[in-house]
Amino acid sequence: MKKLLLSxxxxxxxxxxxxxxxxxxxxxxxxxxKVSSKHLQEVSYKLMPSFDMxxxxxEDAVNDQSKGPYRFGYNHYVSLNLDNSGTWTTMPNGDRLWxxxxxxxxxxxxxxxxxxxxxPKGASMFVYNSTKDFVIGAFTELxxxxxxxxxxxxxxxxxxxxxYYEPAAVxxxxxxxxxxxxxxxxxxxxxxxxxxxxxxxxxxxxNCPFGANWQVEKRGVVCLVVGGSEFxxxxxxxxxxxxxxxxxxxANHCSTSNDWAQxxxxxxxxxxxxxxxxxxxxxxxxxxxxxxxxNSPSDFCLVQxxxxxxxxxxxxxxxxxxxxxxxxxxPADSAWGIHHPSGDVKKISGAANACIxxxxxxxxxxxxxxxxxxxxxxxxxxSSGSPLFDQNHRIVGxxxxxxxxxxxxxxxxxxxxGKFSLSWLGGGTNATQLKHWLDPNSTGVTTLNGWGPTVGxxxxxxxxxxxxxxxxxSNGEFNxxxxxxxxxxxxxxxxxxxxxxxxxKALSNANSGVFSIDLTNEPKGIYFAEITTSTExxxxxxxxxx
Numbered sequence: 001m002k003k004l005l006l007s008x009x010x011x012x013x014x015x016x017x018x019x020x021x022x023x024x025x026x027x028x029x030x031x032x033x034k035v036s037s038k039h040l041q042e043v044s045y046k047l048m049p050s051f052d053m054x055x056x057x058x059e060d061a062v063n064d065q066s067k068g069p070y071r072f073g074y075n076h077y078v079s080l081n082l083d084n085s086g087t088w089t090t091m092p093n094g095d096r097l098w099x100x101x102x103x104x105x106x107x108x109x110x111x112x113x114x115x116x117x118x119x120p121k122g123a124s125m126f127v128y129n130s131t132k133d134f135v136i137g138a139f140t141e142l143x144x145x146x147x148x149x150x151x152x153x154x155x156x157x158x159x160x161x162x163x164y165y166e167p168a169a170v171x172x173x174x175x176x177x178x179x180x181x182x183x184x185x186x187x188x189x190x191x192x193x194x195x196x197x198x199x200x201x202x203x204x205x206x207n208c209p210f211g212a213n214w215q216v217e218k219r220g221v222v223c224l225v226v227g228g229s230e231f232x233x234x235x236x237x238x239x240x241x242x243x244x245x246x247x248x249x250x251a252n253h254c255s256t257s258n259d260w261a262q263x264x265x266x267x268x269x270x271x272x273x274x275x276x277x278x279x280x281x282x283x284x285x286x287x288x289x290x291x292x293x294x295n296s297p298s299d300f301c302l303v304q305x306x307x308x309x310x311x312x313x314x315x316x317x318x319x320x321x322x323x324x325x326x327x328x329x330x331p332a333d334s335a336w337g338i339h340h341p342s343g344d345v346k347k348i349s350g351a352a353n354a355c356i357x358x359x360x361x362x363x364x365x366x367x368x369x370x371x372x373x374x375x376x377x378x379x380x381x382x383s384s385g386s387p388l389f390d391q392n393h394r395i396v397g398x399x400x401x402x403x404x405x406x407x408x409x410x411x412x413x414x415x416x417x418g419k420f421s422l423s424w425l426g427g428g429t430n431a432t433q434l435k436h437w438l439d440p441n442s443t444g445v446t447t448l449n450g451w452g453p454t455v456g457x458x459x460x461x462x463x464x465x466x467x468x469x470x471x472x473x474s475n476g477e478f479n480x481x482x483x484x485x486x487x488x489x490x491x492x493x494x495x496x497x498x499x500x501x502x503x504x505k506a507l508s509n510a511n512s513g514v515f516s517i518d519l520t521n522e523p524k525g526i527y528f529a530e531i532t533t534s535t536e537x538x539x540x541x542x543x544x545x546x
Contacts, residue, residue, distance in 0.1 A: 026138045030126040031097055031165045041087035043161055045101035048076045048181055056185070072343070073111075073182040073229035076104065081116070081177040082164070094168030099161055101130070102181055107158035109184030113228055113262040116177035117150035119143065120170040127152055130159040137163075145288045145307045148175070149261030153225060153285045154184065180262075182228040199344035200406030204377045206338060208274035211348040212468045214338060215540040217393055217450065218270070218348070219321035221386065223283075223340040224250060225264035227257030231343035233386035234265075235395065236314070237302075238322035239438045242451045244313035246286075246305035247322075247437060250385030251398050251418070252294045255301040260289045265305055267318050270346035272473045272543060281345060284318050292437050295426040297367050298418035299360070299400040301385070302437060319526055319541060323387060324450035325395040325438070329421040331355040332390035335371050337399065337415075339379055339386030349377035355388075360401045360416040367422050369397045374413045378404035388417040394447060396420050452528075452539055467531055473543035476520035480531065483512045492517060493530040494542075502527070519544060 032040055051074055060071060086100030104110060119125055119141050126137030134155060143150060166174050204210050206218045220236040234250030248265065269283035288307030294300060314320045337349045351371045358370030369388060379399060388397040402415030426433030439445055466483040482490065494503040502522060507515060524546045530539050
């Protein structure tokens with residue numbers, strides 16, 4: 001199966017610092033960094049056993065040719081916890097500190113999965129590399145899940161330390177049980193021959209001009225770390241109540257590991273502009289989910305994120321968008337895909353022609369949409385599960401497979417997506433359909449626009465007006481280019497990540513043109529430009545850099 005979870009995120013050691021991956025945490029500094037080492041027990045390291053790297057590479061050479069799963073790591077399965085591993089230090093006031101080092105010689109990255117992780121109120125956990133220049137945490141009681149599972153995103157290097165601090169008031173209440181250590185063994189060598197990441201040279205960053213009309217929808221697309229050692233793509237999807245339930249649609253073939261509780265959802269991992277960056281951009285992550293439904297005929301999987309939520313949904317400062325959808329079995333006039341090819345930063349592809357009925361890998365006839373032909377970019381492994389959007393900016397399928405690749409002949413520049421319309425009723429049960437979850441009150445809705453909780457409104461995606469904001473990112477000076485039919489009143493509102501209005505500008509009887517806004521007095525960060533005309537409303541993320 002093409003597109004399954006490809007390729008290690010390409011990060012050399014200089015790139016790894018504590019702004020690269022912002023996994024939901026409370027920040028701060030590990031306790032051991034603040035006290036003299038002479039007062040602490042030395043860190044005890046567990047060395048992972050060696051494995052047959054040459055055998056893995058031989059398997060990879062075969063699998064890569066068939067465009068099957070592209071393995072970036074090797075999973076070590078362990079049973080390490082607070083009682084049987086690591087070292088404890090008891091402070092004079094009764095507080096306790098536990099540290100465990102994990103080393104897998106030669107690993108390019110390490111990521112961890114826990115099958116029992118409970119952090120009582122007041123306690124905290126950090127994970128950092130052996131040189132202490134890449135730290136994630138503090139993880140606190142806010143990271144606890146009902147199933148007590150937890151996982152981390154990738155950390156550079158071949159050794160990490162898990163540090164758990166427990167105040168005397170909650171002594172012996174915490175539980176930390178590590179069951180999987182993933183040794184990342186390939187991907188970094190590609191850094192030397194490509195400007196960034198592992199995707200093909202024809203791929204377009206989502207913030208290129210080609211993606212200007214998709215700046216809202218991109219906020220819903222995520223990179224998934226599943227099975228500890230593989231990557232996929234997916235998207236947040238809106239439900240009819242528009243209540244912010246964090247449903248993520250991806251491909252069924254991305255879920256064969258059945259470890260949804262340890263899935264990592266990486267948001268906003270994208271180049272800030274059109275050019276590939278020289279180092280990894282920042283991102284934000286959540287960990288943990290539960291399976292809602294999946295079905296093989298249309299290759300869909302729907303999960304609900306469970307870890308790190310705020311008020312039952314994704315934290316507001318992530319600035320996410322719940323993409324809309326259509327369950328009508330009508331081919332799109334044109335199509336777009338937003339995805340993470342080869343586990344790289346977010347890209348966008350386009351097909352300026354109609355989709356046709358198709359199938360893939362033994363699925364029923366007409367169960368999939370086949371992109372007629374990609375006319376800009378394409379997809380790759382790691383794009384699996386990514387959304388296919390129609391001309392109305394609604395999801396109509398998720399990526400299953402296909403022959404496309406950068407430089408492929410025209411006859412191969414197509415891909416196949418499981419139909420949203422078939423997934424809607426699926427196999428007829430709650431566990432095999434989308435309807436039960438996305439339309440829980442059986443309203444009979446056939447199309448639904450996306451919803452952005454950051455601005456708290458349903459957003460129209462009409463094509464009556466074209467709006468482009470540039471440069472983006474900028475130092476705070478932005479141009480808004482509006483192309484519309486006739487003269488209309490235009491209201492420009494800019495909000496910060498907590499929903500506060502920082503600029504309001506009304507344009508009466510405005511014609512098409514370029515209008516400027518000045519935010520140079522605002523601090524650097526992410527903002528949202530909400531532009532309302534007489535007929536519609538659009539929201540675009542803008543970034544101030546200084």
